[in-house]
Amino acid sequence: MIPEPLVESRQLGHWRIHAIQAGGQALDGGAMFGVVPKPLWERRIAPDARNRIQLGMRCLVIEHDIGPILIDNGAGNKEDAKFHDIYGVENAGEEGGTRLDDGLRSIGLRAEDIVLVIDTHLHFDHAGVNTRRDESGAIRPAFPKARYVVQEGEYHYATHTNERTAGSYFGHNFVPIAEAGLFDFVSGEREIVAGVRALPTPGHTPHHQSILIESAGERALFIADLAPTTAHLPLAWIMGYDVEPLVTLETKRRVLARAADEGWLVVFEHDAKTAWSTIVREGKGYQLSK
Numbered sequence: 001m002i003p004e005p006l007v008e009s010r011q012l013g014h015w016r017i018h019a020i021q022a023g024g025q026a027l028d029g030g031a032m033f034g035v036v037p038k039p040l041w042e043r044r045i046a047p048d049a050r051n052r053i054q055l056g057m058r059c060l061v062i063e064h065d066i067g068p069i070l071i072d073n074g075a076g077n078k079e080d081a082k083f084h085d086i087y088g089v090e091n092a093g094e095e096g097g098t099r100l101d102d103g104l105r106s107i108g109l110r111a112e113d114i115v116l117v118i119d120t121h122l123h124f125d126h127a128g129v130n131t132r133r134d135e136s137g138a139i140r141p142a143f144p145k146a147r148y149v150v151q152e153g154e155y156h157y158a159t160h161t162n163e164r165t166a167g168s169y170f171g172h173n174f175v176p177i178a179e180a181g182l183f184d185f186v187s188g189e190r191e192i193v194a195g196v197r198a199l200p201t202p203g204h205t206p207h208h209q210s211i212l213i214e215s216a217g218e219r220a221l222f223i224a225d226l227a228p229t230t231a232h233l234p235l236a237w238i239m240g241y242d243v244e245p246l247v248t249l250e251t252k253r254r255v256l257a258r259a260a261d262e263g264w265l266v267v268f269e270h271d272a273k274t275a276w277s278t279i280v281r282e283g284k285g286y287q288l289s290k
């Protein structure tokens, strides 16, 4: 199933921001909720006959003063049919492209217009459209005029995999970007461009980053896999995919507290329904603002 709508837009301070739903993905519900028992998680997101839950692959475009910035870019279309079946990836767009292309077109943008691509991390469902295959079969940067930003540690981690981590990292999504000299690697917390800040949020991967956007006193957090869906707001609801789940726990404790106390708009990358919301404290955890 392809989650709808394709694009949701709103104002954040001076900037227009657009959440583009770059397709659907269906992953094992148990893996998505780690140690949380099925009787609890299936009340939040019901599984299909293969025990998979429906997810989205949401990306964010910021109409920044320097030009359009894209945060994450979905799974792309370089993988084969078996891969798409296993992970339930449904993201084919019109005109032979992907849903991301459709979404960009619907807000009046082409790939050539993007000036900056930010990768929260390099897993295939987040960085799959860093590159694309051209008509000759060659793999090329998908955004030819853009610089790309990722944490330097994440690039190292993605290129030095082990038996547990290799299934999530496909070199053709990021090695050609490095070889073309298009990556601007960052280390730790820093402002990438005015109002767009890399916030290290380790746990899912050791160098995973969330992106904090601030304009005219309004703030939004592209939280990525620190809380992939709104069902992951309770502190202990942590994915089995995370390589350091207890680090995720402490990162969530710290970041969700700031998000709630300072009224940040949280953008949920993998939620099939909810693009964004502010959050409030509830007992020992958090929930969406009513």
Ligand SMILES: [Zn+2]
Pocket: 121, 123, 126, 204, 225
């Ligand atoms: Zn991931």
